[in-house]
Amino acid sequence: MEDNFKMIAKTFFGFEEILANELKALGAQDVEQGIRMVSFKGDKGFMYKANLSLRTALKILKPIYTFRANNENALYKGISGINWSKYLNANQTFVIDATVHSDHFNHSEFVSQKCKDAIVDQFRERTGQRPSIDKAFPDLRINIHIGKDQVSVALDTSGNSLHQRGYRTATNIAPINEVLAAGILILSGWEGQSDFLDPMCGSGTFLAEAAMIACNIPANINRKEFAFEKWNDWDNDLFDQIVNSLMKKVKEFHYTIKGYDKAPSAVSKAKDNIRNANLEDYISIAEDNFFDTEKNSQVKLHMVFNPPYDERLDIHMEEFYKNIGDTLKKSYPGTNAWFITANLEALKFVGLKPSRKIKLFNASLEARLVKYEMYEGSKRTKFQVADKE
Structure with missing residues (x-):
């Protein structure tokens, strides 16, 4: 049986408890509420299920590494310490979303650029080739969060925000999310x-x-795609199995x-x-x-x-x-x-x-x-x- 790993579901202020309840009802392990987020554990099938089912999650992230950095060299070094070939090939594309709450780093754009350099340089040194940036349809979406000097690196399993369910093509003034x-x-x-x-x-x-x-x-049954569908370990049969089991509960x-x-x-x-x-x-x-x-x-x-x-x-x-x-x-x-x-x-x-x-x-x-x-x-x-x- 596949191992469980930690995930983080992001949400709106005031929805932490209902999201935690949704996760428990789905069968998540070790559910813990934070501010605008809930952490939990599950396997790959559960990651698919959470993205398909959760009504109050905006994104589901899969943390892969945390380290401390209080300057740009430490940030570059920390990102270089991750073996990126596990998640990405040199001929694929990626994008970085950075959120920064730190006295050491002022601009999320700067942080994204520095992290991108570290990833690209690692590939160039090892293979002579480099993956490129694609902001619209990347093969891998990487999430970097810096709070004070703590850097958290996660893979974005969802892609576009999960409020984009796939059914709403026409909207009026000020539609509700x-x-x-x-x-x-x-x-x-x-x-x-x-x-x-x-x-x-x-x-x-x-x-x-x-x-x-x-x-x-399931809330996101009409969505055209999730970010995890482009991952190296994407399992189409497992995904179909999860969809079928969810649809039987309608x-x-x-x-x-x-x-x-x-x-x-x-x-x-x-x-x-x-x-x-x-x-x-x-x-x-x-x-x-x-x-x-x-x-x-x-x-x-x-x-x-x-x-x-x-x-x-x-x-x-x-x-x-x-x-x-x-x-x-x-x-x-x-x-x-x-x-x-x-x-x-x-x-x-x-x-x-x-x-x-x-x-x-x-x-x-x-x-x-x-x-x-x-x-x-x-x-x-x-x-x-x-x-x-």
Whole structure:
């Protein structure tokens, strides 16, 4: 049996615990939470499985070496100490992504260049040939992280960020990142046990992620490629075996998933994306203004959405957020409504008391994920009836 090795899954601030839970549920060993990352152990098959399945991971790295360096010579020497022919041939291409938090090194570009020189020089000395750089489609993506004087070298197993699921080809203004959407759905407790509505669905990201969670469809099943497919030890048969075993665990879904948007262009983009994800059987999308709609079934409703919060969108934010509160109150009894906003000022005008408030970041914006519980009838009536019994 193949040996387990350490891996690191990167994620957003606030998602560390749900990512750790996802990893444990998949069968990862030695799961440990950090900040915006979770480390774990698994074998090569598990590396494939993690990339295919994890909903809240942005990247999965395979660490290969750590050393200390407080100047450029020590950095060059440390990188030269790795036997790069294990991972790369002279006729292949590579690229280096560097992240630097150190007083000894100021620029990530400089660090990338120095590391590239060390790798290229090693090949030239040994073979007379050298691998070249390809930023767009490299055979090997190397991740260098420097914190103070600690240098960590890892292979990027994913390639492009894992939020690029492969189904979203059309987007609107300010679409929500797929990993952020999946994490919000998991934080909201969505497991597919009720009807679901995104009343401002934009390009349909929440709808697609909600359907994939409800049906246990692997998050990245529609991706065209992963970085590990170009590695020297790539095992196509093992990968196919992992895909087949994951697809056997897909389950049926017995409720409805709906999306509304008042913009015809958004509706048509969302429909295209849902078709790309092969999820049309589970999702219906209609052109409608949330403020003119009402809940049309007796079933408990789970609502998650990403309302506009940018003043540039020519919307009077205070009034808009007041309308959200009024519509929930008047037209959506029996609903758990969640939404994310970075407009913390406008949030005050919803006029309802949130039962949960979670701090997250949407790109660089500090945001809040809020939950409003809309009861059948008023909350007070509900408790009075319970008291009489």
